[in-house]
Amino acid sequence: MQLTRSQSLLDRARRVIPGGVNSPVRAFRGVGGVPPFITRGQGAHIEDADGNSYIDYVCSWGPLLLGHRHPAILSAIGDALETGTSFGAPTEREVVFAEKIRAAVPSMEMVRLVNSGTEATMSALRVARGFTGRDLCVKFEGCYHGHVDSLLVKAGSGLATLGIADTAGVPESFAATTIALPYNSIPAVEEAFRLHGARIAAIIVEPVAGNMGCVPPAPGFLESLRELCTRHGAVLIFDEVMTGFRVAPGGAQQRYGIRPDLTTLGKVIGGGLPIAAYGGRADIMEKVAPSGPVYQAGTLSGNPLAVAAGMAMLDELAANPSVYDVLEARAAALCADPPPGVTVNRVGSMFTFFFTSHPVTDYESARRSDTAKFARFFHHMLERGVYLAPSQFEAGFVSAAHTGEDIAHTVAAAREFFA
Ligand SMILES: *Cc1c(COP(=O)(O)O)cnc(C)c1O
Numbered sequence: 555m556q557l558t559r560s561q562s563l564l565d566r567a568r569r570v571i572p573g574g575v576n577s578p579v580r581a582f583r584g585v586g587g588v589p590p591f592i593t594r595g596q597g598a599h600i601e602d603a604d605g606n607s608y609i610d611y612v613c614s615w616g617p618l619l620l621g622h623r624h625p626a627i628l629s630a631i632g633d634a635l636e637t638g639t640s641f642g643a644p645t646e647r648e649v650v651f652a653e654k655i656r657a658a659v660p661s662m663e664m665v666r667l668v669n670s671g672t673e674a675t676m677s678a679l680r681v682a683r684g685f686t687g688r689d690l691c692v693k694f695e696g697c698y699h700g701h702v703d704s705l706l707v708k709a710g711s712g713l714a715t716l717g718i719a720d721t722a723g724v725p726e727s728f729a730a731t732t733i734a735l736p737y738n739s740i741p742a743v744e745e746a747f748r749l750h751g752a753r754i755a756a757i758i759v760e761p762v763a764g765n766m767g768c769v770p771p772a773p774g775f776l777e778s779l780r781e782l783c784t785r786h787g788a789v790l791i792f793d794e795v796m797t798g799f800r801v802a803p804g805g806a807q808q809r810y811g812i813r814p815d816l817t818t819l820g821k822v823i824g825g826g827l828p829i830a831a832y833g834g835r836a837d838i839m840e841k842v843a844p845s846g847p848v849y850q851a852g853t854l855s856g857n858p859l860a861v862a863a864g865m866a867m868l869d870e871l872a873a874n875p876s877v878y879d880v881l882e883a884r885a886a887a888l889c890a891d892p893p894p895g896v897t898v899n900r901v902g903s904m905f906t907f908f909f910t911s912h913p914v915t916d917y918e919s920a921r922r923s924d925t926a927k928f929a930r931f932f933h934h935m936l937e938r939g940v941y942l943a944p945s946q947f948e949a950g951f952v953s954a955a956h957t958g959e960d961i962a963h964t965v966a967a968a969r970e971f972f973a
Pocket residue numbers: 669670671672673675698699700701760764765793794795796820821830
């Protein structure tokens with residue numbers, strides 16, 4: 555496999571872009587390789603600058619639930635282009651989009667649109683603090699909530715890949731507002747409430763963790779978080795930027811039957827364009843300016859192209875609910891029969907092959923994986939035309955565009971490695 559052109563693009567990129575990439579995990583540092591520079595995508599497949607093609611299990615890190623260049627999304631963007639790319643003024647489309655989000659995720663009684671998952675979590679946390687008048691936030695080790703200053707404490711995703719514990723540039727006093735606890739540990743949360751109960755504004759959690767690799771919630775974990783937040787007057791925030799419209803139309807909260815106070819969405823709801831949202835209980839969301847005192851704004855928020863793409867995505871999913879059965883079946887086929895020494899975690903179409911024989915239930919157990927072996931596996935797969943996330947600590951995604959044939963090719967390539 556040749557990566558000559560990608561290599562030379564990377565060399566050029568490094569001179570003008572830190573590390574040559576606009577988001578850290580794209581650099582393939584964790585697996586010691588050259589990232590293919592991607593030129594196009596179609597369905598479940600992508601092609602790079604050297605003409606190599608791959609079955610894509612990254613799917614832009616989650617958004618592309620229907621694969622690349624879905625006709626309904628392309629046509630909606632085309633229609634929106636006819637009327638203008640941005641107004642910075644309210645439009646009917648935003649209202650309809652918010653109504654559709656609320657219909658699918660009923661706990662989101664009121665919704666505010668933003669441009670990225672990071673903005674959504676940052677804003678949700680600010681509203682939770684404004685609403686409760688408290689400062690502290692509980693998060694879980696290995697969960698990633700975007701690059702919000704105070705939430706970059708023991709975060710997953712690129713920080714886990716690069717072995718960065720806590721990032722430079724975050725004042726000590728910001729980090730001190732965050733209590734990081736082991737995922738799936740209710741005793742730890744109970745203890746935190748015992749010590750700081752009256753000061754905890756919110757618990758923010760990935761209801762299915764995806765940013766330390768895929769780690770499902772243990773039975774009772776989300777229920778207990780709900781119960782503890784209610785009892786102590788803290789706001790329960792489900793960060794469903796990854797899981798929203800991914801693990802069920804109504805997200806993890808539908809799949810597990812828990813109603814959070816606030817929810818953040820991103821990724822899938824943009825259909826591949828930059829959009830995200832936060833929302834929840836009307837009495838909390840009424841605190842957001844201009845109805846309330848918590849300030850949050852955005853020049854491009856509710857951007858017409860992004861809303862059009864997101865709306866087409868949600869309409870397509872609403873019109874074809876069986877998509878979720880297809881995703882489930884394809885992902886199950888991909889994850890069937892893990893070889894010895896590999897633990898597969900999967901929830902719907904989110905999955906991770908952990909290179910450990912032990913169960914992976916939190917960040918500690920995820921980190922016991924053999925990352926050197928993962929890197930060898932990763933390159934083996936890449937050379938056989940399978941594009942996986944270049945890190946042990948990321949979830950993979952199956953899209954509705956992946957065919958049985960794609961899955962069979964992937965499984966055969968993986969078997970070859972383990973043989
Ligand atoms: C991706 C992600 C974010 C951050 O979203 P960006 O759009 O990358 O800012 C936040 N939370 C979770 C759970 C995510 O997976």
